[in-house]
Amino acid sequence: MSVASRNRGAGRVSTIMEGDEDGRGDAVQVFSGGLLDEHWDKKEVQKHLDMMNSNNMFLRIVGREFEGYCDQQEKWYGTSYGVASEEVKKEIFDSWRTMEKDLSAAVEDATKGGMALPRRNPFIAERLDVKLEEEYPKDFWPAPEVLSDCGSNVRVFFKQDGRFHIPKTNVSLTLFAPYALESQRRALQVAAAGLCRTEELNEMSYDAECAGLVYRLAGNTEGLRISVSGYDDKLELLLNRVCQRLRDDKPIDEAVFERVKDRLLQGFRNTINQRPPYQHAMELIRSLTTRPYHRLTTSLDIASEFTTADVNGVIKQLLSEGIVIEGLIEGNTRADEARAIVKEATDMFSVAGNGKQPITRRAMADLSQAQEGVVVDGHKEFVITRPGANKDEKNGAVVMTLHLGWQKSPGDTSPQEDADDILLSCRGNVLSQILSQMFFDSLRTKQQLGWAGEKSPSDSISCRLNPLLSSSNLLGQPNPQPLTGSHYIVQSSLQIVERAVSMLFLVQSEVSVVEVQKRIEEFVADIPEKISSLTNDEYRDYVQAVVDNLKETPKKQADEFNRHMVEISARRFDFERRPRLIKAIETDPEIRDKQKMVDYARTAFSTGPRVWARVTGSAESLPDELSDAEVDSIRDKHTWVESNSYF
CATH class of the missing domain: 3.30.830.10 (Metalloenzyme, LuxS/M16 peptidase-like)
Structure with a gap:
């Protein structure tokens, strides 16, 4: 099996991502990555796979609970370490060998004696053409304009790139929803539900990121924000997958919810207990001057009581009560393509705000x-x-x-x-x-x-x-x-x-x-x-x-x-x-x-x-x-x- 270095191709990805007009390359160069297999040798692959077993394994275990077993010290840094006894090693490796047998059988059954290739990545762009060839004059930076024919209660601004000439587009859509405005609890429910859906989409996110596409889904006090950026050829496909997950809003897996809840609560605790003093002070000023304001300790108390029942169906209810969409589409996309992107969202969601209710409370x-406060000078x-x-x-x-x-x-x-x-x-x-x-x-x-004398630059x-x-x-x-x-x-x-x-x-x-x-x-x-x-x-x-x-x-x-x-x-x-x-x-x-x-x-x-x-x-x-x-x-x-x- 031979492997060829493709550093030039990887460099092209970085250059194009930075928007350098000279950094254009063909699809093979752009998407080959750092290494490319030029010859497939099944026997050689199997030989290396067979070496991956507990007989060839060096196992290192780190933890304070093993301090009593560490009777030696590393020469240069004085780190304590020890070598496990034969009894301990036997116990550990016997358990690994048992798992190996089960795993080997499962792999053999799944692949029927062969090694499966990775599934096709659906997000890899097949078209890298730049759709607007003319160059804007040096000092001409036209502003985005409202995209026409998108329906009522939809305001999306659009600008086709005529400056950077790269096959990429950026999309951001905010879904304003009355549901999220009603209370601190509802805002937290929307945020938690958005995090759960993001967690579920992690596997898809990896494929998308490998193909130069990224997305972000976040819930807040006003609703949901969906952002997608990257190569425009498959950008609409990624947006479609995200919107489908929101529209379907299937019951959230208990394990997914527990992971998200743990991170959410830990984030609140860290912010409350470990934030620098200046951030604490700025938070205090916001508590007096800003609306909406959600005190972090209250958010922690509310979120601590959440179960899956508090997040299941939240997004579906939010979307069904009628939303207003605002956003921006900018990059290597024509106006008709931008309308198709907006239609992707409006077809899935209930865009039915009446325009008379406030969509924010900022x-x-x-x-x-104010009658309170002290008058000084x-x-x-x-x-x-x-x-x-x-x-x-x-x-x-x-x-x-x-x-x-x-x-x-x-x-x-x-x-x-x-x-x-x-x-x-x-x-x-x-x-x-x-x-x-x-x-x-x-x-x-x-x-x-x-x-402080040791200040850094x-x-x-x-x-x-x-x-x-x-x-x-x-x-x-x-x-x-x-x-x-x-x-x-x-x-x-x-x-x-x-x-x-x-x-x-x-x-x-x-x-x-x-x-x-x-x-x-x-x-x-x-x-x-x-x-x-x-x-x-x-x-x-x-x-x-x-x-x-x-x-x-x-x-x-x-x-x-x-x-x-x-x-x-x-x-x-x-x-x-x-x-x-x-x-x-x-x-x-x-x-x-x-x-x-x-x-x-x-x-x-x-x-x-x-x-x-x-x-x-x-x-x-x-x-x-x-x-x-x-x-x-x-x-x-x-x-x-x-x-x-x-x-």
């Missing part, structure tokens, strides 16, 4: 209207204090959000409303660019809050929130952005959650949270003067950095798709927002004039409502402020500013 609290403040969940964690964290304003309301807006909205975002972007560096330099470099501060992005996790709550690096964090960034535009200040450190809060307050009070101290050239450099960042074009097809999905997920659908931001920053005197920015900062940072979340480390003890019950009571009285809640 909203942010208008804290300026002309602005309203809320302070939430909790001990850290991890008793071994020495660090505490302080997170403060300072509200700057609201993005425009859903639906048609006047030119003035749009201009005000763009101006607010431009100001936020420029302030974020300036303050992120100043905050880090002041609180960490100079004041050494959270300074990939420090936590390097990751900043995307000023254009608002994200949600499995259960529909905004995600904290991942901050890689050490346990010491100093960060300032712009934060947009739904329609609320805020500045976020975050410090995770061993220093007392009381002292950290004081230092942040001093920094914020001095912001106008800090901006004023910049030279005109320095200020222009900061502004230009924002423009350069906004002008950055997508490097891969998936990047462009994700950029458009931000607008759809936020239900803003403003795909031309970025060019308007660039134009305003480059021309509007309110942005170009440093003194006007100073005047704005002086007003905004002195009057904007603030929410503080303080999570203490193991060495510090403070009384709780704003208990969960008090937070819930305040939420009940909130004036909520809703996002685009209707279809």
Whole structure:
């Protein structure tokens, strides 16, 4: 038997997946993988298979329960180990030999003396043609448009690729369902049912992934989201298989359910007990300001009681009550093919929303209207204090959000409303660019809050929130952005959650949270003067950095798709927002004039409502402020500013 290396083919797969226009190859090169059998020798194969038995096996067992048997030490690392006695070896290998006999008989019976070849992979693409050959002009990035003739209560945006010229397509469909909106319990049922169906589809997922296709199915507070990406030739087939599994919604196997439940509960426990202090603090802020909000401890209690009866039939009921579909199809797909993809879903599900009921409940609290809170120097403040969940964690964290304003309301807006909205975002972007560096330099470099000598170059501060992005996790709550690096964090960034535009200040450190809060307050009070101290050239450099960042074009097809999905997920659908931001920053005197920015900062940072979340480390003890019950009571009285809640 001879085996030929196909490294060039494997490299082509990587290149095409990255979207390099020069990385095109024929089907043989693309799908051959790393190795290709060129000659099949049955006797040689059987010879090697016969060697795979307990007589030729080296068995290594690792576990704390064997510590008493380990009477030797490894030379270099001092690891304890031991060699099993003949009695122990006999017991183990006798049990293996018994299984070998049964297994050999089963294999022989199944294959009738031969070796079975792998089944055909139905997802391997047979066609790799690029359907739109003409190249878009360099600076022309057309926006997706609503796909016509998809039926009522369906809004799917479509864009055929004319930039990257690769045979791939990305699809994301959100199935908004009133069923999931009703309660925290129902949202968890939908999430658990989605995870069970994903678990069942694992075998199919492997074949699809080998063929360059991936999918994701997730349940959340609003319904279900189905995403499929990869080579477009068999993409519709994969989507069809996923949709069929949802439509049929057969009873879930008990073993599958137990595996999913165990992972779900363990995930909740890990998040509650092991999360970094800054994530705990951000969770506390969401508990006061965000709707819907599902407290993790409550989710754990609810999910702990789940049985298969709580998830069986959930998806079928969700789909039968009428759904609304929104999504995006973008890539190497024509409009008629995109309509066929949408029809695949609408034919299987009951798309029967009446358009009058809200399909989301997303909203942010208008804290300026709240009766609670403390007025400090002309602005309203809320302070939430909790001990850290991890008793071994020495660090505490302080997170403060300072509200700057609201993005425009859903639906048609006047030119003035749009201009005000763009101006607010431009100001936020420029302030974020300036303050992120100043905050880090002041609180960490100079004041050494959270300074650690062994810092790596990939420090936590390097990751900043995307000023254009608002994200949600499995259960529909905004995600904290991942901050890689050490346990010491100093960060300032712009934060947009739904329609609320805020500045976020975050410090995770061993220093007392009381002292950290004081230092942040001093920094914020001095912001106008800090901006004023910049030279005109320095200020222009900061502004230009924002423009350069906004002008950055997508490097891969998936990047462009994700950029458009931000607008759809936020239900803003403003795909031309970025060019308007660039134009305003480059021309509007309110942005170009440093003194006007100073005047704005002086007003905004002195009057904007603030929410503080303080999570203490193991060495510090403070009384709780704003208990969960008090937070819930305040939420009940909130004036909520809703996002685009209707279809």
